[in-house]
Amino acid sequence: MMGEGKFDISPEWVDGETKALEAPGDHRAELRLWLRLLTCSTLVESEVRRRLREEFDSTLPRFDLMAQLERAPDGMVLGEVSKRMMVSPGNITVLVERLTESGHISRTTLPTDRRVQIVALTPFGRAEFEKMAARHADWISDLFAGLSAKEGGVLMDELAKLKRSVIASLAGNT
């Protein structure tokens, strides 16, 4: 079953045929675009998860949480972490518990408001994160190596447009 480290991925199914007369309410092009975006994202994400596990016995959520804290030397309030990571507050609770147990982060209750928890990387956590971040950057670089600088730039710009489109749509525009 483990041919080369994973269950097999057969990537050749994204292309339906598009020779369609564009009827009203025909959303085929958008759907195909979304599927392709999702495929790219999933492929990269799965690989990153796999390597974090294999090389560091860690997970992507833990890495992401530490990445947020790396830029906040004085620590960050849990709610802020939750917003930045775009995950639910309850999720943060669990992640913080585990990362605290393993010594990667510290947590403090704010004296002036005892509802507030502040988390920060420990020196150990920071050192570990830096190792992971360096490897992570290499992995991404390898996975994206087939894109030229120019192609990458175009993709970056188009994704910016897409992001604006999505956010506008979520905000209620149509």
Place this chain on the structure above:
Amino acid sequence: MMGEGKFDISPEWVDGETKALEAPGDHRAELRLWLRLLTCSTLVESEVRRRLREEFDSTLPRFDLMAQLERAPDGMVLGEVSKRMMVSPGNITVLVERLTESGHISRTTLPTDRRVQIVALTPFGRAEFEKMAARHADWISDLFAGLSAKEGGVLMDELAKLKRSVIASLAGNT
């Protein structure tokens, strides 16, 4: 999240003049690109999950599984479903159990090879899926509405290149 920077790093094989300006191992541009891709993907995916839950009391994995089966009128072997959805075989087992319970799909053991399970949409499942698929297409269309046809085409092409790059990279190591 990230600034609106440009793609400013050359891949290994395009050394030349820009290389001198960069620190060795500078993968910033690829990382930004990956972050942006992930952000777009996450935004869309979260919204789709939310609406599937609210409008249909369903989930994205269930929808995806039914979407695979819709194109296979004669059903599909579990392993094939697993590959196409790019998820682990054990995952499929759970999803199939629930969708069978709820009457959306049927499962049959292949008489000529009793290891093989074949799943297919039931008429009820197909009808339900069609309702969901129509709404799903509308949601995606709305979310992507800020992209012109041309921009969408460019994005599609660039994502195709990225997909090739990722797959080539995955094939080249373990």
Place this chain on the structure above:
DNA sequence: CAAAACAATTTTAAGCTTGAAATTTCTTCC
């Protein structure tokens, strides 16, 4: 100054996901 409102976080219940080990069922090859 209490009571209500609000805010930050945790708990809960349910479902998703994975990799690895186990199980069942063929297939191959002496």
Place this chain on the structure above:
DNA sequence: GGAAGAAATTTCAAGCTTAAAATTGTTTTG
């Protein structure tokens, strides 16, 4: 024909994720 191996699926243990309810602590207000 029977053992060894391969293939398809399931089981298992652990972790992630969410929405909603509950908890704890602070602020506002009557």
